[in-house]
Amino acid sequence: MIQPGKNGFSSIIGESLAMEQVIQLARKVVASHATTVLITGKTGTGKELLARALHHNSSRNNGAFVEVNCSAIPENLLEAELFGYERGAFTDAHGRKKGLFELASGGTLFLDEIGYMTMNLQVKLLKAIENKRIRRVGGIADIDVDIRVIAATNRDLEQAMLKGSFREDLYYRLNVISIELPSLVEREDDILLLARHFVDHFCREHQREPMMLSKRAEHSLLSHRWPGNVREIRNAIERAVLLSEGPKIVPEDIRVTVRQETSIAAPEARNGRKIVLNIPESGLSLDDVEKRVIDEVLHLSGWNKSKTARMLHIPRPRLLRKIAKYHLSPNKHRSTIGAIECEDSRNGG
Ligand SMILES: Nc1ncnc2c1ncn2[C@@H]1O[C@H](COP(=O)(O)OP(=O)(O)OP(=O)(O)O)[C@@H](O)[C@H]1O
Ligand SMILES: [Mg+2]
Numbered sequence: 236m237i238q239p240g241k242n243g244f245s246s247i248i249g250e251s252l253a254m255e256q257v258i259q260l261a262r263k264v265v266a267s268h269a270t271t272v273l274i275t276g277k278t279g280t281g282k283e284l285l286a287r288a289l290h291h292n293s294s295r296n297n298g299a300f301v302e303v304n305c306s307a308i309p310e311n312l313l314e315a316e317l318f319g320y321e322r323g324a325f326t327d328a329h330g331r332k333k334g335l336f337e338l339a340s341g342g343t344l345f346l347d348e349i350g351y352m353t354m355n356l357q358v359k360l361l362k363a364i365e366n367k368r369i370r371r372v373g374g375i376a377d378i379d380v381d382i383r384v385i386a387a388t389n390r391d392l393e394q395a396m397l398k399g400s401f402r403e404d405l406y407y408r409l410n411v412i413s414i415e416l417p418s419l420v421e422r423e424d425d426i427l428l429l430a431r432h433f434v435d436h437f438c439r440e441h442q443r444e445p446m447m448l449s450k451r452a453e454h455s456l457l458s459h460r461w462p463g464n465v466r467e468i469r470n471a472i473e474r475a476v477l478l479s480e481g482p483k484i485v486p487e488d489i490r491v492t493v494r495q496e497t498s499i500a501a502p503e504a505r506n507g508r509k510i511v512l513n514i515p516e517s518g519l520s521l522d523d524v525e526k527r528v529i530d531e532v533l534h535l536s537g538w539n540k541s542k543t544a545r546m547l548h549i550p551r552p553r554l555l556r557k558i559a560k561y562h563l564s565p566n567k568h569r570s571t572i573g574a575i576e577c578e579d580s581r582n583g584g
Pocket of ligand 1: 280
């Protein structure tokens with residue numbers, strides 16, 4: 236740990252493989268001379284937290300960490316913010332003003348929501364990054380700046396580039412080093428770790444006796460999909476800490492909607508066989524999935540076609556057509572598709 240503390244890497248909670256890889260890459264970036272870093276990831280995955288950690292762990296930590304949200308400011312104001320202006324550059328420019336590039340010199344400039352920057356400004360940004368030099372609006376002299384630009388986005392920049400709203404040259408410049416923060420559903424191992432961390436954190440912050448999550452509460456946390464990622468779990472736990480009568484937090488204290496069954500199991504078979512889908516990198520055809528599910532449910536119903544049709548919520552004639560299409564028969568050795576395993580959830584599942 237280079238610099239533990241509030242803004243260090245230790246502030247980033249996560250022991251999943253995906254997060255370990257993120258931190259490993261971040262440590263390499265910190266030690267490098269990379270002048271641009273792109274952080275991508277869905278909302279609430281910790282892009283800003285990581286940007287701060289990158290700054291505070293780097294040799295630039297004596298300089299400033301200057302942050303600007305590119306989606307929140309109109310183009311001409313953003314230009315003046317970034318590059319500064321000279322007196323008389325525009326009607327309201329009564330004096331001269333340093334821009335964020337100058338203020339961040341020696342430190343880090345964090346351009347949040349870069350995907351919303353206009354094409355026009357993107358050109359100027361790229362020029363500033365490549366030349367390490369800026370010119371204030373209305374100015375005539377170039378000013379040297381020594382900065383690391385960290386850009387963040389929850390937009391798919393590649394997609395934006397293909398659609399023509401993000402410049403290719405800037406994209407490739409920023410993408411030299413990019414760190415993608417995984418969504419919380421992709422790192423389920425971290426859900427309880429984060430939840431327990433926030434329980435402790437908010438008990439201290441709201442001066443409540445230490446609390447813990449009940450088993451049922453943990454179960455409901457694990458069943459939620461967390462579209463708002465870490466921000467959502469943080470808010471849910473803060474609310475629970477405030478409302479819980481303690482010392483055990485129960486599911487009723489946590490307002491989350493429970494995730495739909497992710498396993499493909501016919502309702503009547505929920506306590507019976509479970510089909511687990513592992514999707515190989517080469518992909519998986521929907522037909523293969525359908526064939527396997529139908530085969531499994533037929534087997535489960537003892538090849539009772541009416542029952543199978545009911546369990547699959549389809550009319551019987553449609554089931555018959557599918558049986559023919561996939562050449563399914565009770566006597567045939569049931570096909571196994573490498574990607575799909577069946578588990579008997581009665582055996583301890
Ligand atoms: N791994 C983590 N460990 C601890 N706290 C985290 C972690 N990731 C995010 N957080 C917390 O979750 C909240 C949201 O994080 P942050 O603002 O960095 O997300 P973001 O990716 O920038 O989101 P957005 O795209 O909506 O701006 C913050 O309070 C942050 O401190
Ligand atoms: Mg953010």
